[in-house]
Amino acid sequence: MSAHRTAITGGTLIDPGAGREGPGGVFIEGEKIVAVGAAPAGFMPDTVVDATGMIVAPGFVDLCARLREPGAEFKNALASEMHAAVAGGITSLVCSPDTDPVLDEPGLVEMLRYRAKNLRGPRVFPAGALTEGLKGERLTEMAELRGHGCVAFSQADAPLHDTQVMLRAMQYAATHGFVVILRPDDAWLSKDGMAHEGQVAARLGLTPIPAEAETIGLLRILELARVTRARVHVARLSTARSLDLMRAAKAEGLSVTCDIAVHHAHMTEMDIGYFDPHCRVVPPFRAQRDRDALRAALKDGTIDAVCSDHAPVDEDDKALPFGEAEPGVTAVELLLPLLLKWAGEDAVPRAQALRLITSGPAHALGMPYGRLWAGGPADVAVIAPERYWKVTPAALVSQGKNTPFAGYELAGRVVHTLVAGVVVHSE
Amino acid sequence: MASNPQLNSNGELTHLLSIEGLPRAVVENILSTADAFASVGDREVKKVPLLRGKSVFNLFFENSTRTRTTFEIAAKRLSADVINLNINASSTTKGESLLDTVDNLAAMQADMFVVRHASSGAPYLIAEHLNRTGAHHIHVVNAGDGRHAHPTQGLLDMYTIRHFKKDFSGLTVAIVGDILHSRVARSDIHALTTLGVPEVRVIGPRTLLPSFVESMGVRVFHDMAEGLRDVDVVIMLRLQNERMRGALLPSAQEFFKSYGLTPEKLSRARPDAIVMHPGPMNRGVEIDSAVADGGQAVILPQVTFGIAVRMAVMSIVAGN
Numbered sequence: 001m002s003a004h005r006t007a008i009t010g011g012t013l014i015d016p017g018a019g020r021e022g023p024g025g026v027f028i029e030g031e032k033i034v035a036v037g038a039a040p041a042g043f044m045p046d047t048v049v050d051a052t053g054m055i056v057a058p059g060f061v062d063l064c065a066r067l068r069e070p071g072a073e074f075k076n077a078l079a080s081e082m083h084a085a086v087a088g089g090i091t092s093l094v095c096s097p098d099t100d101p102v103l104d105e106p107g108l109v110e111m112l113r114y115r116a117k118n119l120r121g122p123r124v125f126p127a128g129a130l131t132e133g134l135k136g137e138r139l140t141e142m143a144e145l146r147g148h149g150c151v152a153f154s155q156a157d158a159p160l161h162d163t164q165v166m167l168r169a170m171q172y173a174a175t176h177g178f179v180v181i182l183r184p185d186d187a188w189l190s191k192d193g194m195a196h197e198g199q200v201a202a203r204l205g206l207t208p209i210p211a212e213a214e215t216i217g218l219l220r221i222l223e224l225a226r227v228t229r230a231r232v233h234v235a236r237l238s239t240a241r242s243l244d245l246m247r248a249a250k251a252e253g254l255s256v257t258c259d260i261a262v263h264h265a266h267m268t269e270m271d272i273g274y275f276d277p278h279c280r281v282v283p284p285f286r287a288q289r290d291r292d293a294l295r296a297a298l299k300d301g302t303i304d305a306v307c308s309d310h311a312p313v314d315e316d317d318k319a320l321p322f323g324e325a326e327p328g329v330t331a332v333e334l335l336l337p338l339l340l341k342w343a344g345e346d347a348v349p350r351a352q353a354l355r356l357i358t359s360g361p362a363h364a365l366g367m368p369y370g371r372l373w374a375g376g377p378a379d380v381a382v383i384a385p386e387r388y389w390k391v392t393p394a395a396l397v398s399q400g401k402n403t404p405f406a407g408y409e410l411a412g413r414v415v416h417t418l419v420a421g422v423v424v425h426s427e
Numbered sequence: 428m429a430s431n432p433q434l435n436s437n438g439e440l441t442h443l444l445s446i447e448g449l450p451r452a453v454v455e456n457i458l459s460t461a462d463a464f465a466s467v468g469d470r471e472v473k474k475v476p477l478l479r480g481k482s483v484f485n486l487f488f489e490n491s492t493r494t495r496t497t498f499e500i501a502a503k504r505l506s507a508d509v510i511n512l513n514i515n516a517s518s519t520t521k522g523e524s525l526l527d528t529v530d531n532l533a534a535m536q537a538d539m540f541v542v543r544h545a546s547s548g549a550p551y552l553i554a555e556h557l558n559r560t561g562a563h564h565i566h567v568v569n570a571g572d573g574r575h576a577h578p579t580q581g582l583l584d585m586y587t588i589r590h591f592k593k594d595f596s597g598l599t600v601a602i603v604g605d606i607l608h609s610r611v612a613r614s615d616i617h618a619l620t621t622l623g624v625p626e627v628r629v630i631g632p633r634t635l636l637p638s639f640v641e642s643m644g645v646r647v648f649h650d651m652a653e654g655l656r657d658v659d660v661v662i663m664l665r666l667q668n669e670r671m672r673g674a675l676l677p678s679a680q681e682f683f684k685s686y687g688l689t690p691e692k693l694s695r696a697r698p699d700a701i702v703m704h705p706g707p708m709n710r711g712v713e714i715d716s717a718v719a720d721g722g723q724a725v726i727l728p729q730v731t732f733g734i735a736v737r738m739a740v741m742s743i744v745a746g747n
Binding site: 199207322323324 | 525549572610613638640642643
């Protein structure tokens, strides 16, 4: 039996990593792309995907999403969240190690990958825990974990108080050429914090998280990245000052990349309104000038990637006073429309915007995805960029209905998602 | 942003959650209604029948004797049935969620919840839940939430100021001490600015002032002698024991030296200035006994007025 052949034709190709934009098709045989642009001579597709009026792009690469496994097997969360991811066009998903138990052992990583492989969804790439139990004390067996499929090593949102441990983790990762993912945070300054230290926290009496918690954390990371020459990916920036520091670090030639969560391009502390627990996130939504600085840094390329930072949270864990509510936003299905909303508002070309969820994140972790090339993996998103839809939490595929964007009218739907040549989502 | 959950579609006060965002007329209406109730306490039968047959639940998720008692007295003078629930000791320790507790009490035909909670915003959560589930006949009165608001205290402070000063339009008011952790300070600031007080000052060390406090429309002072100059009203705040040592303050003694209200410091204020305190006082920490018991202190009248103001709030929200 010969491999299944699929042709995606009639659309506009946008492949930011290859600098390609224009009419053309993607031609797939089995799990691989055999041609991009024109069909190879004599190509007889078994399936034709009509992409007329649509954008054909590489499938999206999400650097941080939580699939709640291990931990929430009884809710069947892995299946629903993987399904939600492909409904959002995500074909490669890096899952955060802050699971229960923490992804710090090869057996756990192996089990997650095995279970993910048997479900229709994106390619799942676990980020291994940087320290055992994410306690910030002992390094994990990174080389062993890498052998079992971890693409990088992350401390997630857990504090790493001990600078010695951070230094050693970077040295050890650099020894093996592994990427370290760190969210900058001085955990003493952000302790018990609920909201950005600004006028809203002052008025509402919410324990503040100062901007300096992030910038001091970032300075520590950057200094150690300089001395260790480790490849560091800085996750979830939220303040204007952090972006100045990242710009300087990149200009200096440090091997650092960074991302933001897509909702931070839109929300500010003001959106907390009357204690809306859906605006309880880590890091917190900051002041308007911070948000504007994030948007400027997306545009000028200081930010390499935009991730979903997907965190499905039960309504019961959100229906609490603001400071007690579990932080997080359900986001894989909103990644594209929120990115396009920013691009539209700030007059950014679509190709430049799409780079932030395709080749940008893939390049940051050195993953061979996020582009379209003959011989490459057949991971494709077919997008209707002008199709408007109203965000209705109950209609989201994800089990998490926790979004501050409920009721928003957004443009941009993913119509088809292909992973390894297989259509895993269609609407 | 959602509409103000404490007002109904006609703009009438249906819950009292915060003074912030209340129209001036609503605040003035509460104060003048309280005037009418002030004399009830002097009658032989200290009752009016406005809430007869209504059930008021005092839902106290955080300990309080004074506030709970004054709410209880106010509700009883309005002829309501009062049920006191000390939730710390019951449901939440059994794992019941806050909103489950609320639903259960709503099912017992509650008419009003008076809520005290350690988390900022908890009464909003309850009020929005009741609004959303169609229980519009149940009213919520915030009796103090975290660091956020203590609106009835703010209102009784305004009632006290109005009683002694008659008019808000020419006043300078200073709030002194631990502004950072104080829901009373936040409610007072909103109430004073809503009523048109031209100058509201906050006085305290930088460790006890919230960042961006000036965005609430106050002038910030760190030197008490300077901050008290020519003020008409001094509102002292309670300094909680747990704040007195550690990184916020080195000691209670040092705090008293800089920010404790002594007769000497008070002499900087106008000669007819009044001194207020929400209670309970820490004598020798934030206030000297000579001031607390002196002729300018109006701390006990505050307590008395508190009952009339709480009667006014409960009768107004119950009627909307």
